[in-house]
Amino acid sequence: MENQLAQPEILIRRIAIVAVALVLVIGAIVVSFHVMRVSDPYFQSILSLNGDSARGHAIFEINCAGCHGVEAAGLVGPSLQHVSQRKSKIGLIEQVTSGETPPMPKFQPHPQEMADLLSYLQQL
Template identity: 55%
Template sequence: MDKQLSKPDAIIQQLILLAMAVLLTLMLGVFGIHRIRVSDPYIKSVLSISGNAAQGQAIFQMNCAGCHGWQGDGSVGPSLQGVSKHKSRYGLIHQVVSGETPPMPQFQPNTKEMADLLSYLETL
């Protein structure tokens, strides 16, 4: 009877160890991605500058408002209202400069312009 009880216990222990290994792998993966993002010179430079939201609004009006609306409330592109609440600063920078989400074009502002744009997006 003891052998029957120990076999399920061993399976449970193995499942717990497997779950812990998966969790550790995920945590290391997220940490690694974060470290890569933080080490990107462009992102480091953008995040080290204080952005000017008024300047960012002007940049937004010239480059983004045609699709996202004058107030960032959506038009052809999605609404950006509250975007900084569900997307990190790294995610916002990546979204703007990557052009990975068609039909959004790739946009390569200099670091000061990106800091200004980021400050404006955080006000929406």
């Protein structure tokens, strides 16, 4: 009788160990992906610069306002109001440069221009 009761406990323990291992592996993958992005020279150069929000606004008007609206309230693209509360600087850079969310085009501005754009986006 004891052997029958022990079997489900062993199975539950094994499932728990596998679940913990999966969580750790996924966590390690997420952390390594973040470290890779932060160590990218393009990202590093942007993050080391001070952006000018006035220049960032001009960059936004030329490249982004057509889809996100002049006030960044959204048109074809979503509203970018308070976007810095939803995405980190790295997340914003990735969003702008990746082109992975159609219809948004891939856009890789010069690091100073990206720093300026980030500065503008953070004040929305």
